[in-house]
Amino acid sequence: MALHFDRAEFDARRDRLMTVMSEKKLDAILLFAQESMYWLTGYDTFGFCFFQCLVVKSDGTMVLLTRSADLRQAKHTSTIDNITLWTDRDSANPALDLRNLLNDLDLLGARIGVEYDTHGLTAWNGRRLDEQLLSFGEVSDASGIVGRLRLIKSPAEIEKARRAAELADDALDAALPLIKPGGDEGEILAAMQGAVFRGGGDYPANPYIIGSGSDALLCRTKAGRRQLSENDQLTLEWAGVFHNYHAAMMRTVVIGEPRDRHLELFEAAQAALLAVEEAMVPGRTFGDVFDAHAKTMEAKGLTRHRLNACGYSQGARFAPSWMDMPMFYSGNPEPIAPNMTLFAHMIIMDSESDTAMTLGRTYLTTDGAPQSLSRHGLDLIIR
Secondary structure (H helix, E strand, O other): OOOOOOHHHHHHHHHHHHHHHHHOOOOEEEEOOHHHHHHHHOOOOOHHHOOOEEEEEOOOOEEEEEOHHHHHHHHHHOOOOEEEEOOOOOOOOHHHHHHHHHHHOOOOOOEEEEOOOOOOOOHHHHHHHHHHHOOOOEEEEOOOHHHHHHHOOOHHHHHHHHHHHHHHHHHHHHHHHHOOOOOEHHHHHHHHHHHHHHOOOOOOOOOOEEEEHHHHHOOOOOOOOOEOOOOEEEEEEEEEEEOOEEEEEEEEEEEOOOOHHHHHHHHHHHHHHHHHHHHOOEOEEHHHHHHHHHHHHHHOOOHHHEOOOOEEEOOEOOOOOOOEEEEOOOOOOOEOOOOOEEEEEEEEEEOOOOEEEEEEEEEEOOOOOOEEOOOOOOOOOEO
């Protein structure tokens, strides 16, 4: 079996979930998020793009409902012993198969929580599920239950995050020699992803962001690649990934002579990130971290050029996004606690002068100040 943690780790996670289920008086929870299944059992697949559900009863019993294509995947990568298949066929309704499975598990009339807020349950399948559960029992939204358990990392998970961060550093080291006038964005991406793969890492949960020239102001990737000019700017957001655990980084690199605006924005980004570090301590909240970022930007006259969020939790994630909850945004009451892995990004996009500047890295929270997981410093990179 290809388990990335020992059985005791998975048993402890199951027990934590059972405790929360007891507190919420749930007889069963229906998990659709691939991250939840991976955290709880080790099950590693992209088959969640189809209907798939892990049923967990309050006594710890687990049954996976999936397709035949994922039968061996589940047996090979997870601790799941009981696997039921729904059959691909015209007019198939796996939600009905799930209802029948719940009947077999003696859950008719039970209190059931459903993990609705996930890419693993489309709106279409969610509607079909609700139709089947309409008169089944007491059904409630259990979104976020496992997500909150995943927020605090175990020592074994922290080691995965540390290795992911090392791979992110390796990716930047591989890119730097290629960032020069005439450098090709495709070659840069290939070098970065290649460094992660050579280090034993994995695919990221979403594409790396790369953009130069005016595209350096974009916060998403897009089709098409260009070559760097004599005086240019290149924004990169990438992640090292190890056993699906992510550690993201973000930089805007100046090619040639930096403009005065580049230097102004970098000074602001660096000051904001340092302010965020001071707020990223137990006793403060995710909202406090955002406020530290926002106040610094406001003092620099950059409120209209910043974003309305400045980072998020990191962990084991699957497509389409490596962003995890909770996020740093205004008013978020989630408390900072030790042993969280958090990505903070300072993003300043001045469309008026066509100038980009970003700065970001992943941290491990502690009992005091957060610890950067990157070996790279916070200086402006000029090539």
